[in-house]
Amino acid sequence: MTTTRYDRRMYAVMNDRRAATVYATAGRRRLIVGAHVALTAVGVGAWIGTVFGPGWAPALVVAGALLPWVLLTGVLNGSTRGLLELRGRMLDERQLVERDRVRALAHRITLWLLVAAAIGTGAYSTLADASLRAAVTPVLVGVLAAHWMMPLWVAALRVQDELVDTEDEFAEAS
Numbered sequence: 001m002t003t004t005r006y007d008r009r010m011y012a013v014m015n016d017r018r019a020a021t022v023y024a025t026a027g028r029r030r031l032i033v034g035a036h037v038a039l040t041a042v043g044v045g046a047w048i049g050t051v052f053g054p055g056w057a058p059a060l061v062v063a064g065a066l067l068p069w070v071l072l073t074g075v076l077n078g079s080t081r082g083l084l085e086l087r088g089r090m091l092d093e094r095q096l097v098e099r100d101r102v103r104a105l106a107h108r109i110t111l112w113l114l115v116a117a118a119i120g121t122g123a124y125s126t127l128a129d130a131s132l133r134a135a136v137t138p139v140l141v142g143v144l145a146a147h148w149m150m151p152l153w154v155a156a157l158r159v160q161d162e163l164v165d166t167e168d169e170f171a172e173a174s
Contacts, residue, residue, distance in 0.1 A: 003089060011090050014082025023079035025161055032075055033156050036149070039069040044145040048138045073152070080155040102158060106150040117143050
């Protein structure tokens, strides 16, 4: 297969290591994933509030959360070297296998999230004696967002720390 200019550019962007120190360790990546999950929850919750609730104040929260969310998404994509963003022809066999593993694990997590959402909305309608319709749409939007982002979160959490070449460090130190 031939690679396009777009493929080469995306590969270069996803493999740019200038910001690698931001996500160099597993602890940092966990922190970034946690912040991204929180911003996703805040943004989706505020969007649900904007669409299904009164007033426009939640729209300001969505606008405020968007820029940091986009930046963290870029950091996570960089930490995975574009595992989920690059076309398959730009990945080697090891990366293709890892992408399949990430997607399978994210799918299983999302399955259990859907089960919990179904049970939760059913329990809500029974215990609150409320219409199931009132709970289903916002919950589905939240689960859809989790389904969309779960592969990126899983991939970022599965990334191995990069090995540091000790010979290079030794040569620099002397």
